[in-house]
Amino acid sequence: MAQALDTVADYIADARVLLQDTVTDYRYSDAELVENLNLGLLEMRRLRPDLMITTFGSTIPKYSSASPSTTVVCDVQYRMALLYYVCGQTQLRDDEATQDSRATIFLNKFTAQLLTIGA
Amino acid sequence: MSVVMDRLMNNLRIRLPGAIDDAIKLEVYNTLNDFFQGSNIWREDLDIAITSGETYYDLLPTGPCNLVRLIGVVNSDNLKVDALIDLITRQLVLALEPTSADTYTAQVVLTVADPLDRDSYPVFPEWVLDLYMNDITDGVLGRMMSQPAKPYSNTQLAAFHTRSFQSAIATARVESNRRYAYGAQRWRFPQAFNRHKVRR
Numbered sequence: 001m002a003q004a005l006d007t008v009a010d011y012i013a014d015a016r017v018l019l020q021d022t023v024t025d026y027r028y029s030d031a032e033l034v035e036n037l038n039l040g041l042l043e044m045r046r047l048r049p050d051l052m053i054t055t056f057g058s059t060i061p062k063y064s065s066a067s068p069s070t071t072v073v074c075d076v077q078y079r080m081a082l083l084y085y086v087c088g089q090t091q092l093r094d095d096e097a098t099q100d101s102r103a104t105i106f107l108n109k110f111t112a113q114l115l116t117i118g119a
Numbered sequence: 120m121s122v123v124m125d126r127l128m129n130n131l132r133i134r135l136p137g138a139i140d141d142a143i144k145l146e147v148y149n150t151l152n153d154f155f156q157g158s159n160i161w162r163e164d165l166d167i168a169i170t171s172g173e174t175y176y177d178l179l180p181t182g183p184c185n186l187v188r189l190i191g192v193v194n195s196d197n198l199k200v201d202a203l204i205d206l207i208t209r210q211l212v213l214a215l216e217p218t219s220a221d222t223y224t225a226q227v228v229l230t231v232a233d234p235l236d237r238d239s240y241p242v243f244p245e246w247v248l249d250l251y252m253n254d255i256t257d258g259v260l261g262r263m264m265s266q267p268a269k270p271y272s273n274t275q276l277a278a279f280h281t282r283s284f285q286s287a288i289a290t291a292r293v294e295s296n297r298r299y300a301y302g303a304q305r306w307r308f309p310q311a312f313n314r315h316k317v318r319r
Contacts, residue, residue: 048269050142075139117136117270 005079009068011037015086018106028090030065037072038062040085040110044078047114051075081113123248124240130256135263137270141239143259148231148241150258150284154251155230156187158291161244162226167211169194169221174213178204178225183232183242190226254287 005011012033021027041060045052052060054073061073074082088106091099131143155161161184167176178186186209192200200223201214211225231241248255261281264273 050145050266050269051139053139053141053145077137077139115268115270 003076005074005083006071007068008034008037008063008065008070008072011072011083011086012065012068014083015090018083018087019090027095028093030068033086033090034063034065036086036089037082039089040082041074043085043110044074044082044114047111048078051078051114078114081110084113085110121245123245123252124238127248127252127255130252131259131263134256134260135271138263143263144239146259146262147255148235150255150262151231151241151243151247154247154255154258154284154288154291155228155243157288158295159188159190159228160247160251160291160295161229162190162295163229165225165227167223167225169213169217169223171219172216174216176211176213178209178211178227180227180229183234184229185232187228187230190228192223192225195222251287251291254284254291257281257287258284 005014012030015033016022016026016028019028041052045055045060049056051074055061063070063072072079072082084106088103088110091103091106127147128140128143131147132138132140135143163180165178165180167178169176180186186204186206189202189204189211192202192211192213194200202225203212203214204210204225204227205212211223231243236242257280261277261279261284263269264271264277264280266272
């Protein structure tokens, strides 16, 4: 049964809402958002190795914007955290539409959700 | 997954917010391994066809499991036979060469081993969870909560649950040795008797 944030396309769509980037042509490309999703998975591996138990004997999955329907392997409890990482990492880019504090909030939220209960 | 295993997992999930199933299953395996190795409760009687002059025999318990130790060996007349086991080769080693063909029965202690079942749970007798559900839960909680930097990390509760689990292992070992008979072997030599013997 389909759930929230199942696929690469789900992450891209939800990230665009939080980034206020829902009107074409987009401020942030799909490729950029997916790259940040991949970076988020690496961070998850560093902070919470147990979330990547199934990848210990292999490499961490890497997704591509060319295959938006691919399922992102991430436990349902931490999909929101990963989405926050995508937004935070995206907003680290220096442009007139972003605020550093907003990027920091997203990235801190990501870390806190991985490591604490009440974040 | 059996109903009782389902209950164990649900017990653990509600006490470990933020824990993923794969991590819990890993610690369930470790906990069961500790429990079986410490308590001797999982035993199996293995019949072995003995041939004259041969001292090494393969031990083949049912299903995926590891041998832990040998409780004892008896011959077909129910008389004790001196033997030991080689855990590496999984063989029974008789102390003396048998002089005639016979069927011996070796009682061995077992613990969990790979491969796991299709739900990634170790294979073990289900009655163990019926009897020791809360104790196994304590063991898994102790291990999970002692992990660093997790939402469910809690050193105080980890110590509490681990103590409870260690105590449960000791209780289970005694129960197993007494074959679950209430009050069995209640009488024992007074301590003064042993001290007296040592002084001599």
